Amino acid sequence: MAELKEEQRDHIDSDKFAFPKERKEPIHDATHVRNAIARFxxxxxxxDDERDAAWRRIKKAADKHGVEVNEKSWRELGKS
Incomplete structure (x- = not known):
């Protein structure tokens, strides 16, 4: 995954981040969706409310970009 430069990151709309208020975890393409899940x-x-909302945004972006997500909740991440 190519690292986003600050200038590129600044041009991404806030709604393209899992955490838009903090502008954390961009989810504007499949690679970044996968990364957002891995680093969640x-x-x-x-x-936790912000995490719930971020997870909904990630799931929506995953569907849009064809990324398979098996977990139903962020609380399931890292559990077998």
């Missing part, structure tokens, strides 16, 4: 539990300083 590393995001600090957000409430």
């Amino acid at each position: 539990n590393q995001v600090e300083g957000v409430s």
Whole structure:
């Protein structure tokens, strides 16, 4: 995955982030959706309600970009 430069990141609409208020975890393409899922539990300083909303945004972006997500909730991440 190519790293986003600050200038590129600044041009992404807030609704293209899992956490739009914090502008954390961009989800504008399939690669970034996968990355947002992989790093989801590393995001600090957000409430469970914000995580729930972010997970809904990630799931929607995953559907749009053809990324398979087996977990129904972010609470299932990392569990077998």
